[in-house]
Amino acid sequence: MDQRSEVLLRQARLFQGHLLLVGLPADDLLGRLPNAYGWSWHAGDQAILDASFPERSQFGVNVPNWGFDAAVIFLPKSKDLTDYLISAVAARLDGAELFLVGEKQGGIKSAFKQMIHCGKPRKLDNARHCQLWQVTVTGAPPAVELASLIRVFNIPLTNGLLKVVSLPGVFSHGRLDHGTKLMLKHLDKLPSGHLLDFGCGAGVLGSAVKLLYPHNTVTMLDVDAFAAASSRLTIDANGLDAEVLVGDGIDTAPINLNAILSNPPFHIGVHTNYSATENLLRKSAQHIARGGELRLVANKFLKYQILIEKHFGMCEIKAINNSFCVYRAKRS
Template sequence: MDLTSEVVMRQIDLLKGRVLFINAPTDDLLSQFTDDITASIWCWNFNDYQYFQSQQSKVHFGVEFPEGEFDQAVIFVPKSKELLNYLLHNVASHLSAGSSIFLVGEKKGGVERAAKQMQPYGKTLKIDSARHCQMWQTHLEKTITPKPLSEWVQQYTVDTPNGELTICALPGVFSQNRLDVGTATLLPYLSKVTSGKIADFGCGAGVISAYLAKLNPKNRIFAMDVDAFALTSTQMTFEQNQLEPEQLEIKAVTGIQDAPLFLHAIVSNPPFHQGIQTDYNASENLCKTSRRHLKSGGELWIVANRFLNYPTLIEQNFGQCTIKADQQGFKVLFASTQKNIKE
């Protein structure tokens, strides 16, 4: 059981009624509860969603607050301060005055900093500290008015050879305030990507997807991410730039194995974080197995930190890997499948 779940179990007597667990770890916490707790889950990580579905839990996947009424909420601290603000505001606008909001997290994950974000909603007290974790409680002083999702979006512009793009990013999405260096390094090469069915793996706020769609109106973009906030941001980016909705297909995935087959290209600034933890599995699997999702002559374009061993992984699986750029700590990598003579 996750350390944060162990701390929740130490305070199980404080939980009662319809309890919403937000960003909960994928363990057996819910199976430990007695009948006086009716548990629901709100998550935005597609891997987490599939886990809770397999446990027959009542789970909601998405960026919006789940439907229904709740007596209490337990928030497991996310990595992003902005995302926690969004969660707290949503909880405070849906629970009744006097309800308890609990916050639990690891000390190294910033739980003490996070607890300060609860203070505007009511008196906040630390109720437990164990297993290098803390649990805090706030009694909601008053219900507040919900804010529409559009008010949580941050926008910034990206200059491209084909004109300016306005990027829309929701709380918690990678590089929410500005274009990241890796994607900036890759952008000049997107005009070289073959046209057709293209997957943007780890789409984030939709910079790559939107630019590929802007480059060629015949491109069909599959924007793939594990994170519902990223997928919704990409959708918003397309709408903001008045790109054709028929060009875009939003797809929640657990990894590259969920990508369509017979793609003309896969383009990625691959993710390497799960919450506060570094996790290279998704990006390494992309290097190892993306070939099976490409048609003959299909292309793989990746930008990655210079120190990562992706060129070797790609070469082992494609037979070759070309380094198109090596600058500012990032490499742009290219590989293609062998062209079938019959095509």
């Protein structure tokens, strides 16, 4: 059981009504709170919840239409996403209770201040390295449209500008991160055919490839519904034709790809997690056609070259700076 869920269950008497669990972990909390429903945007968590509690959790970027008389938000990593979730949920809870639970290491000790516009927050519990806060929504704020929180920025490419559209919670929201910036300088000599942007975020790499090599088929894949929505907005903003998939890891990717491009994440929430990237490096050769290649950018301290060489053979360092490496490996 997730430690945040354990904190909620210490106060289980408060959560017996029609409850919405926002960003809930994939544990047994729905089983312990039979009148609760979930809202998730992580495809892996949603698959587990669907298997254990059919039709008890909704996947996506918008507040479910279910009727609920209280809600618990599991604090996400992104402050912008927290603002959106609090405003969107509080708009449905005038005079009712809104709770925020999170790990101290994840910033819950200050995040409760984001609830002040809803009422006066009070701390209910402090256990399992977590805190639980409650606010009675006094005068529900107007519903926040997700589209109003979009951030747009332009990236110059050799054949024009790429317009990037990002939503709260998406990696490097509203700006180009340094790793992807380095990768964009080294998209030359890509194989022709079907290319995958793995962990696509706002769709920067996939959209750039489609602009630079319009004859290629481009697919983008991310585990996060907000990222997938952002990628679709970026595609539309540039008038591109590309596919966006939501799935948990490389296992959900197409096969017979001619190239996989990635600036893979190595953090989930407040915890360092390399599993998605390690799984990518271990299995990507199964998804790449002979003669195809993997091109990956990563913090150079991560030392992915050894893993890449283990599963592909020779791995070239195509570019390097003070912080990042671009790796290139070809499937023989």
